[in-house]
Amino acid sequence: MLLGLGIVLATPGSWAQSGSPTVVTQHQLQVVEMRLDRVERLLDSGALTEMLQGVETLQGEVRRLRGQVEQMENDLRNLQARQRDQFRNLDERLSLVEGGAATRQAPEPDPPPDPGEPLPDADEQGAYEAAFDVLMGGDYGQAISRLERFMERYPDGVYAANALYWLAEAKYASGDYEGALVDFEAVRSRFPDSDKAADSLLKVGYSQFELGNAEAAREALEAVVAGYPGTTLSRLAQERLRRLDGQ
Structure with missing residues (x-):
C-alpha cells in the first residue's frame, strides 16, 4: 500500500500541470488503495x-x-x-x-517292400493316410515307395493329386530334385484345379533353384508372385528370389 501511495504522491506536479481537479486525484488514490487491499486479502487467504x-x-x-x-x-x-x-x-x-527339410540329412531308407505285397490298407483313404504318416515321420524312402504304389493303384482317385504332391515333396526332401521337379510339374498338368497346383508351382521354382537352373527358377517364382499376391506362397517365392539375386 505504501508503494502505491508513494507512486501516487510522487506525481502531484504532473496532475497539477495537466489541470486535473483535486477530486480526480483523490479518486485515483482510492482506486489504488482498493487494488492494494484486494492483493493483500488474496495473499492473506492463501489462494x-x-x-x-x-x-x-x-x-x-x-x-x-x-x-x-x-x-x-x-x-x-x-x-x-x-x-x-x-x-x-x-x-x-x-x-x-513344405519342403525346406531338404537341408536335413535323410535317414537311410528301409529296403523297398515287395512290389507284389498289397498296400497295408485296402481302401484309398486308408492307404493315403498310411503313406502320409510315414512321410511325416521322416522316412522319405519308405514314403516314396508307398506313395508310388498308391499312384499306381489310384491314379485318378480322390487323393491322387495330394499323393502325387507329397511324393514330389518326399523326393525333394531326400535330395532327388530332378524327380521332385517331374512330379511337381505332373501335379500342375494332371490336376490343374487342385489346391496343390499353386504349391507345386512354387516347388517347381525351388527344384529349379536347387538344380542350378536360375532362369527357370526365376520364371516359376515370378509366376507365383504374380498369380498369388499377398499370400504365403508369394512371400516364400519372393524370399527365394532374393536368394537367387544374391548368388
Whole structure:
C-alpha cells in the first residue's frame, strides 16, 4: 500500500500541470488503495499458494502420465518384436514342412517292400493316410515307395493329386530334385484345379533353384508372385528370389 501511495504522491506536479481537479486525484488514490487491499486479502487467504500447489500437482500428474505412456510404448515395441520373432519361427516351420527339410540329412531308407505285397490298407483313404504318416515321420524312402504304389493303384482317385504332391515333396526332401521337379510339374498338368497346383508351382521354382537352373527358377517364382499376391506362397517365392539375386 505504501508503494502505491508513494507512486501516487510522487506525481502531484504532473496532475497539477495537466489541470486535473483535486477530486480526480483523490479518486485515483482510492482506486489504488482498493487494488492494494484486494492483493493483500488474496495473499492473506492463501489462494495464490493453493493455485501454485495445484499447478505443481498437475505438473506431477503430467510427468506421471508421460512416464506411463513411455512405458506403454516400450512394452508395445517389445510385443511387436516378439510377434515378429514368433511369425518368423512359424514361417520357418511351415517352410520346413513344405519342403525346406531338404537341408536335413535323410535317414537311410528301409529296403523297398515287395512290389507284389498289397498296400497295408485296402481302401484309398486308408492307404493315403498310411503313406502320409510315414512321410511325416521322416522316412522319405519308405514314403516314396508307398506313395508310388498308391499312384499306381489310384491314379485318378480322390487323393491322387495330394499323393502325387507329397511324393514330389518326399523326393525333394531326400535330395532327388530332378524327380521332385517331374512330379511337381505332373501335379500342375494332371490336376490343374487342385489346391496343390499353386504349391507345386512354387516347388517347381525351388527344384529349379536347387538344380542350378536360375532362369527357370526365376520364371516359376515370378509366376507365383504374380498369380498369388499377398499370400504365403508369394512371400516364400519372393524370399527365394532374393536368394537367387544374391548368388
